[in-house]
Amino acid sequence: MTAETTEPSVKPGAPGPRALARRRRRASVSRFWREYRKHRAGVFGLAALVLFVLVALTAPLTVGSDVDSVTDAPGQPLQSPSGRFPLGTDQFGRDLLGLLVWGSRVSLLVGLLAAALSVLIGALIGITAGHFRGWYATVMMRITDWFLVMPTLVLAIVLATVLSRSLGTIVLAIGVTTWPTTARLVRAQTLAVESRPYIERAKALGGGHWHIMSRHVLPNVMPLILAQTTLIISSAILAEATLAFLGLGDPTVVSWGGLLQDAREAGSVSSGDWWYLVPPGVGIAVVALAFTLCGRAVEAVLNPRLGVSR
């Protein structure tokens, strides 16, 4: 994964420590992939994700960035699906297929950024609380416990309400409310890692706090963080859709949750315009499910004890 392809020249027969490390890393990645492939649901999830990411990345080429402009909309308002507009049009006459493709960018981006923020906070607090014992750990775990009992989404909604409307607010609101589970898992793993003798050896050789946390603990909790990230992205995407649906999203960008809110406001529920409502919801559900399946597969590979619960 992280192994670079360009290898510096190494003396034949005597690979340096870096080359050795790289070889070992490559071997563990391929071992991981061999195990991962056995989880059929995980492979399906990964395939779906690759497809969605490709669609989102190529959106400027396929649908163009002016797809969300209200002024020069190509069709009549609220047309049902036809040859020209495969998914119909919205209340401004915009092409819904184009909006759906364009909306995937925001939904995926917010999901990824929010999950990254959440895992970053969680990992930071988890590792430091596991490394520095004493009052620091106590206080940090108190805060974590407290965040854990809070209804996450309610807190995110309140944050999004009191802050200004923007994508950054949404990312922040989701990120700062979903980190506690990660923090707890990472802390437990950190405690397990730090009880091993090689940490004592590193300390005896003069390794400082930073050295131990970054060189010894972090690589060992990284797999856990990876699995956790995949699972959190899925809930972050759902949370983004929810916030947008409640009208707390950035009104200037198109997202799947925003499309659902538009659909509801355009009265598509009472007029039975299912073609307006179904596609964005399917998009959210498929992407969230794909991330969940990947996360569960990664978890099952990294933690063989969970193997049965595949």
Add this chain to the structure above:
Amino acid sequence: MSSVTGPVVEKREEDGRRAPAASRGRSRSGYPRYVAGKVAGAAVSLFAVLVTSFFLFRLIPGDPVKFMTGGRPVSAEQLAVYREEFGLDLPLWQQFTDYCAKALTGDLGTSYQFHAPVVDKITEALPNTLLLTGTAFVLYTALGAFLGTRSAWRHGGLGDRLNTGLALTLYSIPSFWLGLLLIIVLSVGVDPVPGLFPTGGMESGREEGLAHVLDVAHHLVLPVVTLVAVEYGQTLLVTRSALLDEMGSDYLTTARAKGLRDDLVRRRHAVPNALLPTVTLVFVNLGRTVAGVILVETVFSWPGLGGLFYQALSVPDLPLVQGLFFVFAAAVILMNTLADLLYPMLDPRVGR
């Protein structure tokens, strides 16, 4: 093994003063001490919620009074009047103590949009939410536990894979979207099927007695179905993995060896041991249910706390949002504490 998963709120230094009598006496250990610890923990959490809800609403950039008036042109005197009315001219610590004192006496302020005390609006909507959430909670827990047990007992089989797959799919579906689809299909009606259920609300007419009960039940069907569909998956997965943890245990082999029927091995031996982690996680996940309730009530115009929260958000009616935030958080903390108090009855090892 004790419950490592849940946010087991224990008493610590900060609340040591609150429960010394029960926790210090060496002779009086056991359940009373355990209860005192949990109750003190809950009190600290509630206080923390109060602190958060106070400071969270001070995060608003700019002048809160300007935010309240919504950009309308207001004279300087009027601003001063507002400031005095909401106590915003006082120093922050005094505002905070006032706020706490008021909250303790059950005064959560006045709603901007309804011009009524927030507490009144909340008590008005609370029974409706309890009806909806209670029904859904009982149903989804029972369904999830039942299917989860089945799945774990025959894990790897076709039934297990179908069950888990369906649960994961429904778990990934936004609850509000499922609700909207159900309204289109079953309330508005797609061509051959007429509308079977009301599109929203809690009652349609002024029926009395039994007719009223049936009417409310009729309105209750779709919201409850939506909530159960999106929430049961979690219980299923939790029950399943808790039971799977027990599956390889020696005592199950013993139970089988002494000739117990498979059914009895499961009911009397495996399930009781898997119950504790399940109950813990079911209650920890109540926070998610709160979110589900807000969305489902919004979609089905159910006159409960969730619907009220949505109305308050769209204004935004800050005192109401603040009050409801406190109520939601307090409800989750309260339920978690109740669950904590239940554990020693489920598992005698807890609370010793």
